[in-house]
Amino acid sequence: MLAWRKFVEKFWLGVMIVMLSIAVISVLGIIGIVLWRGLGALSFEMFFSLKFSPVTGEPVGIANSIIGSAYLAGGGVLLACLISIPLALVLQREYLSENVITAVTVILDVLWGIPSIVYGAIGYLILMSCHQRASLLGGIVTLALLSVPIMTRAAMNVISLVPVQLRETSYGLGATRWETVSRVIFKQALPGMATAVMLAFGRAIGDTAAVLFTAGYSDKLPKSILEGAASLPITIYYKLMMPGQLSQRQAYAASFVLILIVLIVSAVSRTLSNRLSKYTVK
Amino acid sequence: MLGDSSLKYRVREDRITGWLLKVPVLIAVGMLVLFFVVLTAKSWPLLTGGHFWQVLTSSEWLPSEGKFGLWPFIIGTIAVTFLTMVLAVPVSVLAAVFLNEFAPQKLKDMALPVIDVLAAVPSVIYGACGVIAFIPMVKALGGALGINTTGRCLLTAALVLAIMVIPVILSIVRDVLAAIPQEAREASLALGSTRWETTYKVVLKLALPGIIAAVMLGVSRAFGETMAVMMVAGSIPEPKPSLFKAVYTLPALIADKYGEMLSIKMYDVALMTAALILMVVIAVVNFGAHLILIRLRRRY
């Protein structure tokens, strides 16, 4: 009897280990394949050259996409910060009732879940109604909209971890709400806020569907904010579908760079939250 | 009195910032309202006059003749999502249970950051890998089974999506399990249960609502995923989905056709209807999942 029960346990333990192996191997495998192909496609020209091939007239590298992506995601996240950080600060009991906070939280969660293709479609509708073509600006605005719920929810989590005593101390010294929120809570939550911003940046730079119609595509660097810009995910998508060795290599290299950026962003946000938390109360 | 004017200034500052800070709240609420109103207004011609039911159930997709049957795309999206979940849920839930309940601390410390990073890898990367590896694999598999397939099909799409959502579900389920109080396990173990019996009869039972919420969030990810599906699914509308046949989903339809819509009458209306359906379904699923998770958090 006991032997049977122990056998059942061993059996399920085995099944679980197999499942974990499948999860780890398949996911790591996928990234491994992309990294491996990307590694083979890397060269100095691929990264840094903005020249065009004399034969096809196409760019020889992916520098335009890297810079375009940096503009798009950087701009989008900066714009989103202007909304998200005040929003996270105001969603506290100081300013709003519990019911309002819960309602806004649910709205943010629903916004977070809306697929990026819907953001893209709506971004495009907005552009058209302003008689604009797809451009860097359109991409930045769409990515900002996409980032707002992500960044706000992450920032809210961070703020909720601020100890109550800190708040009480500040009010006990006669500080106003604004002084407490801006000098004590914000400062305490700063490391986590940085992580929230990085998280949103990682999401924004990898999102394809949102910029598909809104950011346009250009082989050159955009000269103004109203011109179209290339981006890494779109480059991966287009070039992978195109025949020709150069296109394929560019797609692999772009994938490599994109994964690298996501890895770096998550590593930096980890160390950032460790480093900056030096001054915060535990 | 000393400091009287400064106090006045501080109070005024507090009041003004209090009002200013409410602007972002209006923006966030306005976003959802705007999305909903814009999509509804744009798809209004197909929502009214008895068109809507026909759009939902008709399999005729002939835009040049003004026939916009979304059924193949709806059933395609459902089929991809369902198959994805069949593949991903057992793997991610059991892997999460192993990591939280059985794995040694060292493995936990190693695996959890990796899973977090994997959950952040952009979907276009998964799509790219689908193109590189999975399409030829599934084509070979079809060949071995005597089925003629291009490799761009339902099975490939579901495989790629499954691998994409595994880290997402895994990490939420792990969080849910970690939130279950240690006393629950001790109560059962102290009566002489094996670890598996404790896990199965106590831990999983307590975690069930959370696991359902995690699966629902996975469903909404798979349902709305655009790029990874578009790159590997073949994009041919099929009213009857089949493993080795191409499949076309709602998000892929929007991404594919939105550029060419202007020339054909009503095309944009049909695409916006697709977007509206997508948004409503996902909003409902997400809303449900979050309600469950919020209630769970209150209980512990």
Add this chain to the structure above:
Amino acid sequence: MSHLSIKDLHVYYEGVETLKGIDLEIPDKSIVAIIGPSGCGKTTLLRSINRLLELSSDVKVTGRVEIDGENIYDPKADLISLRKKMGFLSQRPFPLPCSIFDNVAYGPKIHRMDADAINAVALSLEAGSKVSQNRKEALANLVEICLKKAGLWEEVKERLGSPASRLSIGQQQRLSLARALAVGAELILGDEPTSALDPISTKQIEEQFKALSSQYSIVMVTHILRQARRLADYVVFMYLGELIEHGPAEKIFNSPEKEMTRRYIKGDMS
């Protein structure tokens, strides 16, 4: 009736020695109270007896904990059968996620006890109790006896099928006791089992302990001296991971040998 003895038990938490060689014979059929200031290792000692200690943290244990001569730390030991001999009450009671009835029946079901085994437990709890060859009836019988022994039967007999989580925390703790009795535990371990309870529930648990001590050994950790005075037949005093003094309650409370014990009893040290 099982006999528990602890021999040269050392426990290291992340490299720090928190139990420094404990030797202790637990007297049979009595209530043993482990007392001492917080952080002295009394909970660690208790939780090392049924090896729940190593679940939640990184610990290393050397020495022996013997139940009827069998060392629970022997790698070949049958941990499951040994744990079955020891009922465990935690600080915060935790009802298993099922009905009141199923909570008590959980152990017998897990261990797949047949009608004879269930009857045997019932008879050992109450000589001359009803027996039945039908497993279902025998189980219902046993559940009733256990709930009566835990002093909960009258309060819950009308709603055995309702979720155990709806019980008050004091009722939940008595349910934990019934749950432990149902597997045929012969030794009851209590980790400050009344610290989360109100005074009335505390009194009820204490009364059940008193009643059960004619038949069982009960080892409980408590930080309330008055509770130890009220209940204990035998007292173990610990300080900073060491066993300072142990002996019959009367002797420890009235004429302790060690100065440290005397100061603690007087309340100079908390």
